[in-house]
Amino acid sequence: MTRLDPQSRAAARGMSDLSIRNLFIIPTILFLIVFNIFPLLYSLGYSFTDFRASTNAPANFVGLQNYRELLNDPFIWNNFAITAKYVIVSVVGQVLVGFGVAMLLNRDIPFKGLLTTLLLLPMMLSMAVVGLFWKLLYDPSFGIINYALGLGRFEWLSNPDMALYAVALTDIWMWSPFVMLLSLAGLSAVPKHLYEAAAIDRAGPLYTFFRITLPLVAPILMIAIIFRTMEAFKTFDLAYILTSQPTTEVISIRLYKMAFQEWQTGRSCALAYIVLIMVLAITNIYVKYLNKVKER
């Protein structure tokens, strides 16, 4: 009697492994194609037209005109510049605060688990609602931020020079915990014997930090940085709710206004594609890093 391996014996009784695999995977792929890829193809088509969803006028094919005009529009470039500034301020802030707090937490501390969980709370909340209640905190006359810092009636959100930093500050509050969470995982994975060896060699704290801690935490920290860069690049909720200053009009807000307030549907589809290509480029780098860390 020939001995069959378990898989083929089971296959002889029920569905084959191949059909089970297809049954399990194909519906998900189809669902994502129908509700993510198909709409994107649909809007790719519209990006070559002058379609306006607010009228019944038929769409006229205009070729690359939308793309050409957008890429030559100094206002759009200004929106990208605002977005870049926002990304840099908020991601640098999150890395400094998040990594700093992780360094402090990476030792024996009473109630460490509870403190860590409490510190992680902001990132779990709704950005829209966070934006709303930070409006109360930033209020120039009765906000507790001005009161706590003794700033009098300092304008945060209605001051064109300050508004973007105020939005970034809220984002830093919300997302430093994310960088902290990943940094803590990286720090706890650094082998203790490396520090012991460094201590025997009488290495200074700076040397230990730059030669041992930082290089070993770097891959996980990179994941945090790329992920936050991507999210900050896409940012919409916080800035949209907190202020309506032209100086905080990041690219997602411009896109939203173009599509749903000015109803320039064709043009907004073209802008959406320009944004999409940038996001996919960052995603690609992100996934490479994810896989790299996974393999370790």
Place this chain on the structure above:
Amino acid sequence: MAAVRTSTEVAMNRVAIAAVLVITLIFLAPIYWIASTAFKPRNLSTTIPPTVVFTPEVSPFVKLFTKRSQMRQQPTPEEYEAAPWWERIVFDGGEKVVRDGKGQVQWSPYPNRFMNSLIVAITSTVLAVGMGTFTAYGFSRFKMKGEGDLLFFILSTRMLPPVVVAIPMFLMYRAVGLNDTHWGLIILYTAFNLSFSVWLMKGFIDEIPKEYEEAALVDGYTRMQAFFKVVLPEAATGIAATAVFCFITAWNEYAFALIMTNRRAQTAPPFIPSQVGSGLPDWTVIAAGTFLFLLPVAIFTFLLRNHLLRGMSFGAIRK
């Protein structure tokens, strides 16, 4: 190494502990402030200096749930005596509860928006985690050509900016009548969470030893039976954690809800900020609505605390 510590190390440690405590307090201050405002009398909500000590009230919650209008004249003592406790609170604020022709109390839009959020978040979570678990098992156990590319494709759908996807979806929904419906949002949130759920569940299922199912197959189970009776129970913790993450994402989502809904199916995230209109908003009522909305997420964060790292890194970092 033995716990031989120099006095500087001990001092450094104390400084670090103190710093961590201070930072935690600063991080929690905004949340504490909105929560405490939800229990303040209106006249203490926007004082200078800020009011920290006060007698908590439930009046913001009464006002949150009722539709009210300004009163031209004081209620008569009989009216006031006959009114239930919550109506007296509204009278005390110089307002009255709006009733319809039959004398039924009219609700504010808040409970309706809250229910919409629950319906949309729960349904989309069940769909995303259900489909995601099957798909994750398929990827975890069977070899396939181009598996990495498919997984990248799945993840990349999660990274699309909501406004980019919303433009064509808005036009398509308008064509088929899904604008401002629960199902419209449920589909969008399911698609959004599906990729996340596949990635996270794949990590959990990868950790279940293949030998468990193989033993079941030897015992005469079919592959399907092995999946339902052996793999699913083993993956229960992972499924629960994934579901909570999907629920929170759907519960918190703003951009799609803002664009795709306006009244009937509107969820709480676009509704709550819209209460701050022109004029002087009653921050106690807004804070009460915010407090109730944030409460489930805060509770879930504590339940999830051991899975946060894994969830936030799409299952890449497991510790």
